[in-house]
């Protein structure tokens with residue numbers, strides 16, 4: 001398949017349009033009755049059919065075979081086929097987002113508008129991303145719209161209507177294109193898969209639709225990626241190759257740390273997400289998506305469905321729902337939007353999410369500190385930098401109670417929760433159950449047991465579990481988010497504590513190096529300082 005699916009199967013009639021029912025009906029009526037406007041403004045997100053609709057309207061207006069009272073173009077006459085091929089001289093399509101578009105558009109409008117069409121009835125200008133036009137081009141356009149020639153139709157399309165001058169908007173018929181609903185997208189995905197002879201399981205269709213987030217074009221390009229696997233039967237396992245569930249899972253892990261107010265774990269995780277090559281902007285987009293669904297679930301009748309997230313992470317999302325209540329979610333959404341704004345200009349892509357983390361958790365410490373009169377802007381340094389603390393063994397039931405206290409912290413009386421930095425285990429206990437831990441890990445991940453074969457526990461102090469493995473490659477693998485999260489959970493199971501995992505290479509005391517005494521490297525400190533600077537707090541020693 002050489003042609004992109006979205007081109008190959010681009011709707012060619014009003015009837016084939018995906019979603020946008022009210023717009024379709026209105027335009028069909030106008031074509032049927034011959035009462036067509038001189039200027040249209042199509043507003044809406046990308047990939048929902050603005051340009052496609054513009055072309056169908058152009059086609060219908062100029063179709064040689066269309067009978068009076070009909071709306072659909074024939075798609076076989078010379079006019080229709082030349083529009084399909086993009087060679088019609090009566091349709092001028094300008095992409096204002098491209099540089100040449102902006103430069104030429106003024107001339108194109110001024111010169112083009114007064115050339116009378118020969119064969120067809122209408123000369124149609126389709127200007128995509130119209131908000132990108134220069135002032136000079138807008139002025140030329142405005143002049144034309146004030147006294148439009150009888151045979152000219154302008155169709156302006158934009159994703160950002162607030163950047164279009166009000167004088168232009170007031171002269172247009174405005175149509176607001178909406179994101180396409182799940183069922184319409186599902187139908188579309190199944191139809192195209194059929195055309196391509198692909199067999200998708202229901203789970204795969206759900207995932208394609210979810211990835212698309214209401215954009216037909218995105219749904220089609222995801223489907224295109226599946227088609228490129230050159231396998232006609234696409235089951236969930238094969239789809240896993242294309243969309244690792246880890247993207248949304250990564251967001252869930254982040255939210256879990258935020259819910260527990262665990263700054264260190266959250267920032268650690270964000271660094272790992274960045275290291276895994278997940279795009280910071282896409283990650284924040286996913287985070288907003290999840291926060292939105294959590295918010296809807298708590299404030300409306302719309303509950304989160306398995307299809308909204310993923311079967312694998314669904315139980316954890318439901319648990320998050322119990323932990324993040326409306327007020328915290330509202331705060332989170334505001335911070336996510338802020339981070340999304342920053343991410344475009346940040347030279348450190350993961351920094352905005354980290355700032356959001358510190359602010360979100362900092363807000364809670366503010367509520368703890370109100371009674372003591374501490375500066376609310378301060379961050380307890382030990383939350384991010386484990387310092388030697390009083391040794392304390394934390395049993396599982398205690399840690400559960402503390403988590404519960406943390407999740408209720410907003411509503412209940414302020415309680416100073418124990419930080420992960422407080423958790424330590426005696427070496428004897430660590431060694432005693434190490435073998436059990438290693439054999440237990442296969443419950444979470446089969447590769448883990450292999451990686452931990454022959455490993456030695458060093459210490460569990462200040463919330464950090466250090467241990468040695470035989471090979472650097474194994475240590476690197478264990479730092480991988482997926483492995484690390486699996487190991488964290490296995491440790492929770494066996495020892496009843498939640499800790500950071502610090503694998504090292506080596507078998508004895510020699511292998512410890514500086515890692516034991518200073519688990520945070522100097523660069524981490526700099527990083528923390530940068531965070532604090534951005535956020536305007538101060539580090540408490």
Ligand SMILES: [Zn+2]
Pocket residue numbers: 062063064065066073074075076077078079080081
């Ligand atoms: Zn035709």
